[in-house]
Amino acid sequence: MNLLKRILFIQLLTISTTFAHxxxxxxxxxxxxxxxxxxxxxxxxxxxxxxxxxxxxxxxxxxxxxxxxxxxxxxxxxxxxxxxxxxxxxxxxxxxxxxxxxxEVSLEEVKVSAANPQHQQVISNIDIKLRNINNSQEVLRIIPGVVIGQHAGGGKAEQIFLRGFDIDHGTDIRLTVDGMPINMVSHAHGQGYADAHFIIPELIDGVDFKKGLYDADKGNFSTAGWANFRTKSVLDQNFVKAEAGQFNTYRLVGGANILLKKAQDKNQNAYLAGEYNYSDAYFDVPQHFKRLNLLGKYHGHLSANTNLTFTASTFWSKWNASGQIPDRAVADGSIGFFGAIDPNEGGETNRTNLNAQFVTLTKRNHVWKNQFYYANYNFELYSNFTFFLEDPINGDQIKQKEARNLWGYNSNYSIAHGIGQKQATFNIGVNYRHDLTNDSELSHTQNRSELLEAIKLGDINEANLGIYADENIQLSNKLTATVGVRFDYFHNQYLDHLQTNTKSKAQASILSPKLNLYYTQNNKLQLYLNLGKGFHSNDTRVVVAQNGLDILPPAYGADFGTNWKPFPKVLINAAYWYLWLQQEFVYVGDAGVVEPSGQSVRSGFDVSVRYQLTRNLFADFDANWAKPRAVGEAEGQNFLPLAVKFTSIGGLTLKNKNGFSGSLRYRYVGDRPANEDSSIVAKGYFVTDALLSYTKSRYTLGLNIQNLFNTRWKETQFATESRLKDESQPVEEIHFTPGTPFNARAFLQIQF
Known part of the structure; x- marks a missing residue:
């Protein structure tokens, strides 16, 4: 026994001596x-x-x-x-x-690295540097596989589709800007409502994203994936940009650094930027769409080892909408393809944000990030989806309204260290978010002005605390692993003003482990396996109705894929994925009811290709297949309505620093079931867009064309039961919002 102790002591002494000094x-x-x-x-x-x-x-x-x-x-x-x-x-x-x-951008510079597990992020960086981003919609389309659609006049958050999900306006994708949440919990229109229109496109520096639920620091809404938009900390140049186009469309945007060069040389930077939009759009009933964005940002050193980034912004938008119209009304000539049944739809919204981010390099070379944010948000929307189904006299117009304050805190402490001679990084962090919503309202109205019936009215108090930790370690020269775990706790409270101010409370928590493995054969080939557990979050009005039971149903996912450079100027990312959800209690904001959806399973295949044809000419191609199904339903009765089965985007981009640049791009979405038995089908579309610009050192002149070949297409579609004023019986069929016809806009940007 003594001999064994001596041997162990000698081994420990040898190991400590080997890795000392x-x-x-x-x-x-x-x-x-x-x-x-x-x-x-x-x-x-x-x-x-x-x-x-x-x-x-x-x-x-x-x-x-x-x-x-x-x-x-x-x-x-x-x-x-x-x-x-x-x-x-x-x-x-x-x-x-x-x-x-x-x-200049070159795909030859892109290296597959064991130290860099952000396999999908490489694609995003290429697209950001090559594509001209013209609006918030184009920002979301940078994420391969994301399909978006506008169906309420340009001021409402887009409908989002990803990985076999109809995400509605953000229920299952986590969207943030500079780490501050975009999604709104327990929103008057629907859970996770994510209006990203307060982001000025010209200020975007990059987009971080990942599909799937595999990151410990990402909690609520990240079932299908997440994306974080990073805005610029400093402007490369001051600029003013003016746009004008068809349908009485105008846009003015500009930004300027406001500190002198002496301050900039000391790493103190600040700028102001603003954007104004107006458009009547292509509908028969003019949109009168107006949007105003203002932003100020400071980035500088508080001390030698601490940086502060502070952003303040405000946003306001107002619009009319033609809404979703039924196929039969267009077919019989009652209205045109761009017409409206209820011309009184539309809305108004505003949001003001404060965001402070601190990054500190400690004396031990650890990195500590702290973030505090606050937002004041107001929303009012008028819609009419069923026309005269419920009220044959006054119509079915509804009003959704809320006033909200939200604040939160994020912290991450990162320790780069070694285990033996292996490189590793340990992260531990906390996320806290608190939303207070006053007078969240669903009402039956007429002509926006007359209140006919209050359906829902109450105050929502929702808090979410998340704690996480993960360890990233290079296990060998070729194998890297990230192991993480996350704990989420929710506290929900609803004060019902229509039930003598009845107060209901509930709480729930869930633990979510994560595992990511990356095998890097060489600087041209990497394989990865991502495994994780997450959850589908629910509206407070669902949570209290369920007394807190089964309101954080688990979701389990897996990705197996590759990041491959078969040639120096070709980059391919491909993955097979699988996702299983236990349950979703969906709060239908348009009706004020709760609908359980049961178990679901989704699987599919994603592929993205980037190819540099010449020094200045690039090609890209994304294709995404998905098979979404309800579990436990009979075959043929188990389709998930409106979930996109196949989508593809791609095109050619010519990029010159001084001279002509341009792009020719397509978007394709295949046919998909609009109801559970696919007896009603949402038709797909193929749309082509083009951009041409000429750049000199001080100015850029360009022409942007949407729907180059003037294709007639339906941007959003729903299987809806409705009744028109002269109908005796309701009809269930496709209701749609038309996509833009040929739409040309010219722009001039001056840099100084």
Whole structure:
């Protein structure tokens, strides 16, 4: 026994001696022009499969290195690669900084790396740098597989479809901007309502996204995936842009840095930006759509190791809408394809945001991020989906209205460390969000002005606390793993003003483990397996009705895919995925009722291809197949209504810094069932868009054309039972909002 103890002691002494007196490389990567940190840059040690990825503040760290000289290479798409030599000393942190210079985009620069598990993010970065983004809708379409549709006059949040989900306006996709939530819990119109129109497209610096429920730091709404829009911390140039087009459409947007160069040289930056839109649109009843966005942003150092980013913005929008019209009314000539049954639909909304983000590099080279945010939000919408079905005299117009305050706090503490000679990063964090909604209303109205009946009216108090931890570790030169777990707790309260102010409360919690594995054969081929548990969240009005039982039904998902560069200028991402949901209690905001949907299963295949044909010509192709089904229903009666089965987008993009640029792009959505037995079918569409621009150092002149070939298509479709004023019996059929016809807009942008 004593001999065994001695052997164990000698082994432990040998191990501790082997890994003692190791060193660390710590660095930061910044843009030479803006002086801002570059996130997502790929850092490798020449000749070794050791590396890291720069974080949101541009920092990176490589641990447990034997004392020796090393060559550190840094690359990032759109920048010239750079290498520096550094000598690592025992028990010390060797500091090295990189200042990268921008250059033309080249797919040859994209490397498949074991240190970079963000396989889908590479696609997004390419698209952001190549495509001209003209509106908030185009921003969402950057995510491969996302289909969106507008059906209420341009001011309402888009309908979203992804991975066999009809996500409605955001129920199963988590959308944020600079880490601040876009989705609205327990919204008057529907759970997860996500109006992203307060984002000014020209200010977008990048989009982080991932499909599936595999990230421990992402909780509510992330069943099908998540996306975070990052706005610029500093403007490359001041700019003013004016647009004018068909259907009495006008847009003016601009932004300017407001601090002097002396302050900018000290890493203090601030800018102001604004946007105004007006359009009557292509409907027979003019939209009179108006939207105003204002934003101010500051980014600078509070101390040598702490950065502050503070954003304040406000948004206001008002519009009329033609709504969804029935096929039969168009077929018999009662109205035109762009007509309306109830011309009094429309709405008004506004949102004001405050967002403060702190990033601190501690003395131990740990990164601590803290975020505080607040939003004041107001919403009022008038709709009529069934016309005269419920009220043959006054019609079925409804009003949905709410006033909301929400605030929250996010914190993440990140420790880059080593396990043996293996690179690892440990994250621990907390998310807290609290929503207080006053007078959430569903009413029966007429002509927007007359209240006929109050259907729902109450105050909503909803809080969500999430705690998570994950460990990312390079298990070998080729295998990387991320293991995480998340705990979510919800507290819900509803004060019903129509039931003598009856107050109902409920609470629930859920634990969600995650596992992500990445096998990198070389810098051209990576395989990955993602496994995770999440949940489908529910409206407070559902939660209290269920007394808190079964209101966080679990969801289980898996992705098996590859990130592959068969040739230097070709990048392919492909994945097979599977998702199972136990239950969904859906609060139907348009009717004020709760509908259980039962178990569901979805599976499918995604593929994305990016190909650089020449130095300036790029091709892209995305195709997404899905098989969504209800579990426990008879075959042929188990379709999930409106879930998209097949979609594809792609096109050609010509990108020149000074000279002609342009793109020719298509969008295709296949036919899909509109009800459970597919007796009613929502027809697909194929639409082509084009963009041509000419750029010089101080200005850009361009022409943007939607629906180049003037295809007649239906942007959103629903199987709805309705009755027109002269009908004795209701009819269930497709009701739709028409997509834009040929629509040309010219623009001029001046940089200074």
């Amino acid at each position: 190791l060193g660390t490389i710590v660095g930061k990567i910044t843009d030479s022009k803006t002086k801002q940190p570059i996130r997502g840059a790929n850092i490798v040690l020449t000749g070794l499969n050791r590396g890291a990825i720069s974080d949101d503040a541009g920092y990176f760290q490589i641990n447990n290195l034997s004392p020796a000289p090393y060559n550190v290479e840094v690359s990032f798409m759109g920048y010239l690669a750079q290498a520096q030599a550094v000598i690592v000393k025992a028990d010390e942190a060797s500091v090295i900084n990189f200042i990268l210079t921008s250059t």
